[in-house]
Amino acid sequence: xxxxxxxxxxxxxxxIFFLGACQVKxxxxxxxKMTVITSFFPVYDFTKEIAGDQADVTMMIDGxxxxxxxEPSAQDIAKLTHADLFVYTSEVMEYWVSGVLNSIDNEELIxxxxxxxxxxxxxxxxxxVESSEGETVNSVSDVEVTANLIGVAGHYHTGDVVTLRxxxxxxxxxxxxxxxxxxxxxxxxxxxxxxxEYETTGQDFYVQAVALDGNGNELxxxxxxxxxIDDHEEQDPHIWLDPVLAQEQVRIIRDALIEADPEGEAExxxxxxxxxxxxxxxxxEYEAAFAEAENRTFIVQHQAFGYIASRYNLNQIAIxxxxxxxxxxxxxxxxxxxxxxxYAVPVIYYQQGANSSIAQTVANxxxxxxxxxxxxxxVSRELQSEGFGYIEAMHENLESxxxxxx
Numbered sequence: 001x002x003x004x005x006x007x008x009x010x011x012x013x014x015x016i017f018f019l020g021a022c023q024v025k026x027x028x029x030x031x032x033k034m035t036v037i038t039s040f041f042p043v044y045d046f047t048k049e050i051a052g053d054q055a056d057v058t059m060m061i062d063g064x065x066x067x068x069x070x071e072p073s074a075q076d077i078a079k080l081t082h083a084d085l086f087v088y089t090s091e092v093m094e095y096w097v098s099g100v101l102n103s104i105d106n107e108e109l110i111x112x113x114x115x116x117x118x119x120x121x122x123x124x125x126x127x128x129v130e131s132s133e134g135e136t137v138n139s140v141s142d143v144e145v146t147a148n149l150i151g152v153a154g155h156y157h158t159g160d161v162v163t164l165r166x167x168x169x170x171x172x173x174x175x176x177x178x179x180x181x182x183x184x185x186x187x188x189x190x191x192x193x194x195x196x197e198y199e200t201t202g203q204d205f206y207v208q209a210v211a212l213d214g215n216g217n218e219l220x221x222x223x224x225x226x227x228x229i230d231d232h233e234e235q236d237p238h239i240w241l242d243p244v245l246a247q248e249q250v251r252i253i254r255d256a257l258i259e260a261d262p263e264g265e266a267e268x269x270x271x272x273x274x275x276x277x278x279x280x281x282x283x284x285e286y287e288a289a290f291a292e293a294e295n296r297t298f299i300v301q302h303q304a305f306g307y308i309a310s311r312y313n314l315n316q317i318a319i320x321x322x323x324x325x326x327x328x329x330x331x332x333x334x335x336x337x338x339x340x341x342x343y344a345v346p347v348i349y350y351q352q353g354a355n356s357s358i359a360q361t362v363a364n365x366x367x368x369x370x371x372x373x374x375x376x377x378x379v380s381r382e383l384q385s386e387g388f389g390y391i392e393a394m395h396e397n398l399e400s401x402x403x404x405x406x
Contacts, residue, residue, distance in 0.1 A: 034261045037079055039088035039097070040067050041379045042240035043114055043253070045390045047087050049275045050254050054264040055085075063381040064353075067093060072100050081106045085260045087253055090115030093237035112256035117239060117248035164196035164207055166222050171211035180205050181313065204229055238375060242307035243283040243394065247276050282394055286312055289398060290405050297343040298404040299336065301350040301359040304375040308397070314405060319348075319358055333362060340366040347403045351375040371400050 033056045038044040040061035048057050058079075061070050080086060081104045088094045090113060101111065166174065176191040181204050188198065196207060209222040239245045254272040258265045290296070290312045298309075303318035319336050339345070345368065350359040352374045359370045374393040 034084045034257075034264075035082065036085045036087065036257070036260075037083045038086075039094045040070075040377065042376050042390060043087045043089060043249070046114075046240075046246070046250055046275070047253050047257075049389075050250060050268055050271045051257055052267055052271050054261065054267055055257065061378070063379055063384055065378060067377050070094075070096070072096055076100075077104060080104050080109065083109055085110045085112065085256055087112045087114065087256065089113070089239065090237055092235045110256055110260045112253055114249040114252050115237070115239060116252060117245050162196070162198045162200060162207070162227050164198075164209075164225065166194050166196075166209045166211075171219055172214045173212055175210045175212060177208045177210065178205050181315070200227065200229055202229060236303070236306045238304045238377075239307055240376060240390070241305060241394075241397075242311050243279050243286065244311060245307060246390070247279045250276055250279070278391055282391060285395075286398060289402060290314065293405045295344065295404065295406055297339075297345060298401060299340060299343075299345050299348050299362075300373065301348070301356070302354065302375065304351060304377075305349075305373060308401075314401075317343075319362060333358075333365070336362055337365050340368060345404055347371045347400075349373045349400070349404075351377070353378050353380065369403075371403055373397050373400055 034051075034054065036047055036051060036055045036057045038047050038057060038059050040059060041063075044057065044059040047055075051057050060072065060076050060079075061067050077100055080100065083106065086101075086109055088097050088111075091097055092115070101109075171194075173192045174194055176188040176196050176198075177185040178188055178198065179185045185206075185208070188196075191197075194209075196209065198207070205227050206224045207227060208224045211219040211221075213219055240249060250272055254268050257268045261268075286308075296313065297315040297317060298305075299317045299319065301319050303316070305316050308314065309316035317336065317339055319333065340348070340362065345366075347369050348359040348363045348366075349371050350356040350373070352372045356370055362368075363370045374397055376390065376393055379388065379393070
């Protein structure tokens, strides 16, 4: 009997020991984090800012790799089969995404496409919008001025007829004005009613209406509405370079993180709010820097900065097109050389990490300098290790653009 009691006591002690050991082990082992895979640097940096310590965030196209020629490896695809969330921009940039997602077996994978920011944000879609050159809206007491585009769906194509109506109390007739970006207002002589019909050309332009009384005196102006022409010949994927569109991309990533990890919602919300505040401040800095600029033209080697140009009413001239691999013809370089002289451009820009030979050729021909702009398609591991991120790159871009825009 005594032996049984001793044996029972030993079992109890062993049970307590193993239970305690398991508890210590559980306390020492960190909780398993959510796995998030991003395509390349811009969405990686955005996601890291929002996720904080709540998720393990990695990047498929790491520093030094060219996103344009990237092909997912078997290892990359295998990682996606075990991931909780995948973040990318669009099929225009990451052409391989559709094929990869169709080939993996991961029904639980949540996918965030930040290119949807173009549909969610009012970039080019406000009707009407205030002109970025700061035209003001004159108001008359007890008078309501409204201007609404009819039938607009984000943009027009070359040859479409723009229809715009204006409602105003007390106006006998109207004058309609149009102007191309960076040009002067021009009167459309044959339009005097409250209805505007105008066939588009291949360029963006503004429309504004002026209400007149019976004596031809101006009563009020409508807002200036931007008509955006997009024939889809080339699609610019660099939406992350617009600080306003970047805010919407952050919201898309935030919502995807919350969907994948509802328990972390509070932290994701807080981190996103802080980052959006930084992006809003960045946007204000760009606005202030270029608001009064007279020379608004800059010349780049690679056509990657159209969203910056559009947002801040600048004129981007690209030596090459959207493709970083296509070298311009000698006639195109000669044409650019003439434009450099015409606009008195002091700097030719090339993107960080790219071959600068084309920009240098034009600079040599025109006695100008070369300077770097970050398109953020790739950021070296060395820069990343130094804490170089989106905000830092965009501040450097701002200072660099000031060399031309002044």
